[in-house]
Amino acid sequence: MELSRREKSLVKALTTRNGRRRSGCCRCEGVRAVRELLDNFPQLVQFTVATERGAASLPGKAPEDLRIVSEKEFEELAGTVNSQGVIAIATIPPDAAGEVAGEFILALDQLGDPGNFGTIVRTFRAAGGKELWYTKGSIDPWGDKAIRSGMGAQFGLKMRRFETLAELAEKAASSGYGNFFIADPHEGESCFTCPGLFDKSVIVIGGEPNGVMENYAPARRVIIPMPGDYESLNAAQAATIIIFESVRRKLAAGGK
Amino acid sequence: MELSRREKSLVKALTTRNGRRRSGCCRCEGVRAVRELLDNFPQLVQFTVATERGAASLPGKAPEDLRIVSEKEFEELAGTVNSQGVIAIATIPPDAAGEVAGEFILALDQLGDPGNFGTIVRTFRAAGGKELWYTKGSIDPWGDKAIRSGMGAQFGLKMRRFETLAELAEKAASSGYGNFFIADPHEGESCFTCPGLFDKSVIVIGGEPNGVMENYAPARRVIIPMPGDYESLNAAQAATIIIFESVRRKLAAGGK
Numbered sequence: 047m048e049l050s051r052r053e054k055s056l057v058k059a060l061t062t063r064n065g066r067r068r069s070g071c072c073r074c075e076g077v078r079a080v081r082e083l084l085d086n087f088p089q090l091v092q093f094t095v096a097t098e099r100g101a102a103s104l105p106g107k108a109p110e111d112l113r114i115v116s117e118k119e120f121e122e123l124a125g126t127v128n129s130q131g132v133i134a135i136a137t138i139p140p141d142a143a144g145e146v147a148g149e150f151i152l153a154l155d156q157l158g159d160p161g162n163f164g165t166i167v168r169t170f171r172a173a174g175g176k177e178l179w180y181t182k183g184s185i186d187p188w189g190d191k192a193i194r195s196g197m198g199a200q201f202g203l204k205m206r207r208f209e210t211l212a213e214l215a216e217k218a219a220s221s222g223y224g225n226f227f228i229a230d231p232h233e234g235e236s237c238f239t240c241p242g243l244f245d246k247s248v249i250v251i252g253g254e255p256n257g258v259m260e261n262y263a264p265a266r267r268v269i270i271p272m273p274g275d276y277e278s279l280n281a282a283q284a285a286t287i288i289i290f291e292s293v294r295r296k297l298a299a300g301g302k
Numbered sequence: 303m304e305l306s307r308r309e310k311s312l313v314k315a316l317t318t319r320n321g322r323r324r325s326g327c328c329r330c331e332g333v334r335a336v337r338e339l340l341d342n343f344p345q346l347v348q349f350t351v352a353t354e355r356g357a358a359s360l361p362g363k364a365p366e367d368l369r370i371v372s373e374k375e376f377e378e379l380a381g382t383v384n385s386q387g388v389i390a391i392a393t394i395p396p397d398a399a400g401e402v403a404g405e406f407i408l409a410l411d412q413l414g415d416p417g418n419f420g421t422i423v424r425t426f427r428a429a430g431g432k433e434l435w436y437t438k439g440s441i442d443p444w445g446d447k448a449i450r451s452g453m454g455a456q457f458g459l460k461m462r463r464f465e466t467l468a469e470l471a472e473k474a475a476s477s478g479y480g481n482f483f484i485a486d487p488h489e490g491e492s493c494f495t496c497p498g499l500f501d502k503s504v505i506v507i508g509g510e511p512n513g514v515m516e517n518y519a520p521a522r523r524v525i526i527p528m529p530g531d532y533e534s535l536n537a538a539q540a541a542t543i544i545i546f547e548s549v550r551r552k553l554a555a556g557g558k
Contacts, residue, residue: 169539174529199532238550271549273430276455283425283542290543291550293527294494 049095049113057095057123057135061190072138072188075129077103079198083134084109086201090137095123100131109134125190138188142204146221148176150244150292153218155211156183157252157281163187164195165282166251166289171199173289178203179218179248181211211250218248226250226265229284231277234267237288243268244292251288252281305351305369313351313379313391317446328394328444331385333359335454339390340365342457346393351379356387365390381446394444398460402477404432406500406548409474411467412439413508413537419443420451421538422507422545427455429545434459435474435504437467467506474504482506482521485540487533490523493544499524500548507544508537 049057059065060073071092074083081104084091093111096104097120101112115123120131152170157163163185170178178187178200185192187200208214215226225247227240237243250265270279270287279287305313315321316329327348330339337360340347349367352360353376357368371379376387408426413419419441426434434456441448443456464470471482481503483496493499506521526535526543535543 165536165539168532169535170530171532172528172530172535174531202532236553238553270546271553272428273549273552274426274428275430276424276427276458279425279428280421283421283538286539286542287546290526293529294547294550296529297492297494297527 047111047113049115049119053093053095053113053135054123057133060135061125063186063189066138066186066189070138071135072193073125073190074134074136074193074198074201075125075132075190076194076197077105077130077132079193079196079201080104080109080132080134081106082198082201083136087136087139090139092135092137094132094134095120096133097131100129103130104132126194139201139205142177142206146177146218146223147204149296150175150246151177151179151218151223151248152285152289153211153214153248153250154178154180154184154281154285155250155252156181158183158185159281160185160189160191161195162252162280162282164192164197164199166285167192167196167203168199169282169286169289171202173293175289176204177206179206179208179214181214182207182209184252215248222246223248227268228265229288230267230269231279231284232269234269237268237270237291240266240268243288244295249288251285303367303369305371305375309349309351309369309391310379313389316391317381319442319445322394322442322445326394327391328449329381329446330390330392330449330454330457331381331388331446332450332453333361333386333388335449335452335457336365336388336390337361338454338457339392343392343395346395348391348393350388350390351376352389353387356385359386360388382450395457395461398433398462402433402474402479403460405552406431406502407433407435407474407479407504408541408545409467409470409504409506410434410436410440410537411506411508412437414439414441415537416441416445416447417451418508418536418538420448420453420455422541423448423452423459424455425538425542426545427458429549431545432460433462435462435464435470437470438463438465440508471504478502479504483524484521485544486523486525487535487540488525490525492527493524493547494527496522496524499544500551505544507541 094109095113223246228250350365351369484506
């Protein structure tokens with residue numbers, strides 16, 4: 047089927063926050079991200095635009111409602127050179143519902159950079175994480191940049207949004223995740239030895255390590271030791287170290 | 303002193319590779335990066351451009367040859383909104399000379415992305431790393447984007463460039479760093495348990511895990527276990543995990 051004029055302007059409009067808000071849709075570029083979307087939320091996909099090559103490079107079952115366009119037409123629609131010839135348009139996924147799963151919840155507090163957000167999402171997914179929670183003030187995980195940086199990994203996680211860190215903590219506690227940790231650049235227990243760090247816990251990254259959660263529940267501070275005395279890890283690097291410490295501990299304990 | 307017209311066009315020209323090649327200079331933006339440069343290579347600094355506010359925010363000793371410009375003039379020169387009102391221009395630092403120091407050498411092979419390169423440099427520095435080696439085909443560590451992403455951490459490391467991985471391996475071996483490891487996304491020993499990983503070793507990240515080094519010396523492959531079965535770590539995240547595994551091991555062994 048051909049790409050209609052209406053669809054074409056929707057694809058373009060979705061690179062802006064306004065366009066997403068008005069349509070309630072998101073735009074998902076690249077082979078990997080589109081695959082994630084199709085696998086996890088097929089019912090939300092409105093249509094997929096691809097070049098002949100892009101469509102051929104998509105592994106697995108071909109998407110329904112596929113619009114084939116020329117390389118030239120595609121270029122006009124693509125956000126980057128890495129779009130790989132395929133873009134899917136979908137209704138923005140609703141917040142995850144149902145039971146909370148996994149060993150620990152990764153909570154991003156007011157994380158404003160889409161590149162960092164996306165990188166954390168991918169890394170968490172690579173490590174086998176399940177629950178990615180975030181607070182208001184973070185960037186929109188369904189924005190085109192965040193999806194690109196995350197390579198669509200957000201479609202495969204349980205994403206839940208909260209108005210405040212206190213609300214987030216409350217939901218976690220009532221779900222049996224009662225141990226709170228805040229990654230702190232200045233003080234705290236070492237993330238490499240801190241007991242119970244991944245034991246039905248919530249680990250908060252980014253934003254200000256503010257008092258909101260402290261008011262709700264006693265939170266322990268964890269720090270990443272930096273022998274270089276060069277304090278310079280960004281949120282994505284800090285999250286990566288902590289996330290893979292969970293992998294290391296699990297393997298050391300004989301887990302799969 | 304005022305910024306001359308010649309200096310002004312140099313500052314602008316240094317955002318391009320051509321401009322750097324012609325002048326042999328690099329451009330260093332932001333409070334932190336400028337401080338690193340001034341602390342490590344004061345003799346290479348040609349001049350520093352700053353707004354009143356930028357100059358005041360620079361900790362420590364004020365740079366010589368300071369050019370104060372208006373906020374408006376500065377905006378025209380700045381590469382990003384994060385320039386923080388200060389840019390230093392310096393001769394590109396020569397390759398590090400002298401003895402090889404530190405527990406292990408981090409080697410970046412044909413790493414083409416300045417953001418990744420910079421992030422790795424910062425992270426390595428935070429972990430107390432010393433020797434950052436790289437091969438031809440990697441981006442220029444003294445490019446403005448790499449310096450920005452690295453926050454100037456490259457000025458505080460021993461940076462050495464090699465034509466090939468084989469040359470790099472040869473220099474390492476002759477300096478007493480004879481254990482070679484290549485981070486491999488597909489197979490190898492776990493980075494969390496692999497013995498000797500940081501014991502007078504070279505760890506190669508990025509590029510193709512090609513046969514060049516294999517031809518020179520037997521290299522062991524290390525892998526980052528990913529229980530998520532979602533293979534998606536970029537070079538910067540992979541490097542971060544390995545670099546901080548070295549910190550963890552050192553602390554576990556009772557080192558400071």
